[in-house]
Amino acid sequence: MTRPFSHSSLSSYEQCPARYKFSYVDNINKPYESIESFLGRRVHESLEFLYSEIREGLLPLFDGVIDHFTKGWNEKWHKDVVIVKKRFSTDYYFKLGTDCLGRYYRKHKPFASPVEEIEYTVLFKMDPEDDFQIKGIIDRLDYLGDGKWEIHDYKTSSRSMSQADANQNRQLALYQLGIQQVFDGVKKVDLVWHFLRHGEEVRSSRTVQELQDLKTKVRNLVSEIRESVQNGGPFPPQKSPLCNWCFYWEECPAMAGHNPVVKRETAS
Template sequence: MSNKRPTYSHSRLQTFENCPLQYKFKYIDRIKSEEEGIEAFLGKRFHEAMEKLYGDMRYKILTLDELLDYFDEQWEKNYSEDIVIVKKNRTKEDYYNLCKECIKNYYQRYYPFNSSKLIALEKYVKINLDDYGNYQLGGYIDRLSQREDGTYEIHDYKTSGSLPEQEKIDNDRQLALYQLGVQNLWNDVEKVELIWHYVVFDKEIVSRRSNEQLEELKKETIALIDRIENTEEFLPNESALCDWCTYQDLCPLKKHKTKLESLPVNEYLADDGVNLVNTYVKLKKEISDREAELNKVKEAVFAYAEREGISVICGSDKQLKISQTEGLSVPSKKSEERKKLEEIIRSAGKWNEVSTLDNSALKDKLKADKWDKGLVDEIKKFITPTISKRISISTLRRDED
């Protein structure tokens, strides 16, 4: 990476947390992607509508019809068939209607928009995370306003289709970082409310941060930046977000799938990778089927040997020898029974003799009758005798005439 540290942003940090490889493609390799998803397109159109609504408010309050006309104009002007719709059961009309409904609901909920005084729209703030300016972030506040009681409001519009719980919002980094930036702008910034508008749900979620929380956020963010800059191998992280990634044609986890999706059926079936996978899966299934069949024969061998009272079974030119070993099964390491068993052995001063509760060592001690009978009886309450059987194959030797 360059010696000069870049100015980070919340989205840049979030990209690394979501997928280090996507971060590398976007911010280190600077590979530009022309592809845009419908969700991002919808988000831009909603933000434009809000900027128009509040930007005109110093002069007039737009009617809902005027605002929707502006939205229609921006949607038509910017939409193209290159916009990617990941959800195949949805159409552009679905997203258009959704965005329009969000604007309607927002307008009707907050009209006449006078609960606070507008200070700025799309306000850029720079945040110093340390005292020396070595760690800096920048970001744009959707809307910054101030109430009559002096409280500053940092507003952010979210068009996400999922609604986070309050706990997640209270730990969200984005607007808290913006609060740090706002506090550096004026001397009267004492009370600040962070306000998320989840417009798909017509839901407003409010959070506040103490000075202690903000100081801790600085430390956490610096640590994240250090982790990013010390990363040598930017590995892909597969998640539900992959479907919306614009670098799938470069990602080792998605590249082959992306290539295949563009092929006609005849070329798809002829692809070397497809053939390798199909062959591997077929052989794996055959092996699995054979293993299941072999296990049935094993059980039949054990049953036959026990029924006949023998330990060697002869075939045409091979023979099977059946052997069995007695063992002990102790409780699993994190169970309460295991803790109790360990305490019994420790209290008796025998812990070192069983190598931290090694099955083989414990079995030898119990068999040797060297421990007090009362201790042995206590231990036996926690262990289960086991028998493991084994089959070995050897060449059948026949007596020579």
């Protein structure tokens, strides 16, 4: 059995096969992390803390959530956090995190959702005959009873998602396939995105046929990737604005030199 695929690894290949190769085939690790990624991780940890406390019968004050966020931010800050959008400062991103948490806290207090799992790792085959696995981490999984589930995902991205995009989204639909494998008696699954910068919630669901179509698309994509790996290519570079957030410029045949946004920042 090969290393599991994930929505993130599949997206990486779709966006730029060269980048996928450097990361997932050559296993070249870079120390850099974009501040958007750093911020997202700290916000996710803070919501994990919030719901962990609630599951213990405690309701943390908002100040307690912000303390957790601040502690995580300061302790995990490292010199290779990269700010690509130079018009924004570290303080801007820190405040963005506290704003996201504040908006979420006010909207959802007293957090009555029937939480079943937090940061739940799901590892599964879409069908038993598949010879590859899919892995994902579900931010929050709610069980509403009577076979009804909700998969929740927190986003700190600057843009929200249209309903049409939610209805086509692969990530949470893949997680649904995993939940259907792992839990018995799953009758209904709703997919829920929380866009924390905007305080918006977007919901969607999938028909049986849509899930079948998703499996076919994922199998085709995995076959294409595996064929490229076996043949040693091609992994063409795909230049786009995302190159600014890519740390493989030294390896990339489409680029010269190193990514100019990579520079050492100091903690706030």
